[in-house]
Amino acid sequence: MTEAVTVVMGQIDPVVGDIDGNVHRIIKAAEQAKDQFHADIIVFPEMTLLGYPPEDLLLRNGLYPQIEQALGKLCDELNDIVCVVGYPMMDDLGERFNMAAWIHKGTIKASYIKQNLPNYSVFDEQRYFTEGHQPCVIEYKGIRFGLLICEDIWKISPCTQAKEAGAEVILNLNASPFSEEKHQDRIATLQRRVDEIKRPIIYVNQVGGQDDLVFDGGSFAISSTGEVMVQSPQFEKALTAVKLEKQVDSVEVMQGEQAQIFHGEARIYEALKLGVYDYVSKNGFPGVLLGLSGGIDSALTLAIAVDALGADKVEAVMMPFRYTADISKEDAAKQAETMQVSYHTVPIEPMYEAFEQSLAPLFAGKSEDLTEENLQARIRGTLLMALSNKNGKMVLATSNKSEVSVGYSTLYGDMVGGFSPLKDVPKTLVYRLAKYRNSLSPVIPERVITRPPSAELRPDQVDQDSLPDYDVLDEIIRLFVKQDKTPQQIIELGFDPEEVNKVIRLINVSEYKRRQSAPGIKITQRAYGRDRRYPITSRYSE
Incomplete structure (x- = not known):
């Protein structure tokens, strides 16, 4: 005999x-999940x-009483569905934790502290949080669920802990930002995890833009054999049902929705939008x-806007x-x-x-430059x-990553x-x-698209008067900025030393x-700003 549980x-x-506002969004989504899917559990990012x-x-110390009130409201409002939700907590000693709560029938039945705190790229979690050390496994309708938060799934230890504590399914709450190959990286990582622990994983990701970051959603459920059984859409809010069936000695993920996943330029364009x-x-x-201006950068920026x-x-x-x-x-x-x-x-x-x-x-005797x-x-x-200032609309800058890199603006x-919008988009990708x-x-x-690019600031000007061809320029930038190669290493790849x-x-x-x-929107694995933090005043050279 099997018992089915629906996780949204x-x-x-x-x-x-x-x-x-976030409490309202959570309650509204939970009510919709219950009405539309007869959900037992809803998992949020x-x-x-x-x-x-x-x-x-x-x-801000004043933040945490508000979080406590918000958790209380969720407990009061959500009685007929399990809600798994992420939040920050500060204890009596002033230590802060990245948490997940299992809320059911008016109380927090269980809570989990994130163990692996990322401190690279755009992440600064060790600045704020103290790491946890214990697994969290809770049984519901005959299935034992283990809670993990984002970076925990990229390491084997928290997964092994959860398995050893009896978890039959892993629920993974995420706020994983978009970059070019991130979705494939997530799937490959989770396939390694399920190969190691032989447990299905439900991966729930945030969607939306936050300053320079975009979260692409793309939540999915992966079986204990590494197959993506359910796929949520990318770049849009969504509630997606995952059916779990309890078998004699395992829990199986049933085949469900398979939303479209974007690839190539389509994926980046959706992120920019x-x-x-x-x-x-x-x-x-x-x-x-x-x-x-009639040039390619402003034309693409207008289309995106x-x-x-x-x-x-x-x-x-x-x-x-x-x-x-x-x-x-x-x-x-014409484009307008x-x-x-x-x-x-x-x-x-x-x-x-x-x-x-x-x-x-003041300029007398000095030539134009x-x-x-x-x-x-x-x-x-x-x-x-x-x-x-007059009409309240925000100005969109139109510079691309190639220009931003070399100061050609x-x-x-x-x-x-x-x-x-194009701050992290190289010129070749603009085209x-x-x-x-x-x-x-x-x-x-x-x-x-076809005419030579020009800033049109002097007669017959083209960008390549001052810069290498963009194919060459973008590759040098990629090797130096993304891969941290030295000038000599780049030259040894066949590039002109002077360039x-x-x-x-x-x-x-x-x-x-x-x-x-x-x-600007981060789309590559090494964007300027939070991703790449270099001093302005520096005499370092290679």
Whole structure:
């Protein structure tokens, strides 16, 4: 005889710090799971009550009484379904813990303290939490469930502990950020775990954007033989049922929903959309605006913004100058019309001439150089920020990772903005994403993709006047930034020594710009900011 238990993966989008709102989201999801699936258990992501990552909110002593009240409300409201929820706790000695609670029939029946506290990449959990050491196994309807939190599943010890304590199924609460290959890495890791412990695992992940991070969801249930039996969708809130059957000497995961998993450029595009949507909506902006230059970066940024927010919330501004090509004006206007956004043209010639006249006595005897180019960019930045101040819309910066890496952007000019969607997107990927977006529907004019890239700040300018070809540049950046290879190691791979040394010098001297740039969506395994923390003032060399 078998006994079935229905576990629902509560893939929700909590808002950091919105404790009351998160309680409402949890209760609403639990009620829906009960009504729609007749669920016995609903499992939510790591730190659901507070949202993740809360960073130094965890140091606020006033936080923890609010968490206690929130747990009390969950106990009061959820009586006919088990709720497994993540939250922070502080004990009487002032130590803080990353917790999971098993709530049923008005009380917390069991709780678990996260054992493995990640302290790499974007994670700083050892700054805040004390690690746990004990497993947590609780029996419900004849099945013994073990609780683990996120990083615990990436190590064998907590899994072995849970198995030895009698766990027949592992429930794993996660706040695992998106990067290019992360979903495959998660599945491969869990397949190793189930091969070691011969137990099924239910992996529940957070979804949504939080500052520079995107959580892609993609929750799944994996059988004790390593097969993904149930797959939740990526990049959207979802409740997904997992049917468990108790057999004579094991628990089996029944075949269930198999949602679409995105691959390649589609996966990255969805992450960028979600990151833009949640940053704008969670911070209460009525919409966004950006400078639309007729170039590839602003064209892709516009497409992402419209797809994420809707055309009615996006405004584009063309700010031509004497060096702006007619085709740039034509292509910008065409894309704005195609995407049905509010579009304005504000020539910067009069403003530039006013600056030039005012500065003439101070510039006397000095030839034109980057100063005049940067002045154009800063005029444009000032116009965008003025419009932002007047109508409340947030400016989207349009710089890509290649430019951010080597400082090929103007501080207080084209770097202005509240958010930078392409900040972690290399230029070569910008082109691939533009082609991908046009494969869905043609919104970016074709010659924007095919013409040589140019900042159009001087006559006949192209990016490769100052930089190596982007195929070469992006690979040098990848090897130096992501893989931490030395200049000599990169040269030994066949790259030109002069180009390698130039690019690395530019990366190193541009840190001060990156520190002042808008936050942007992390999509690679080594993004600037939390992922890569280098001093501005440094004489280190290799």
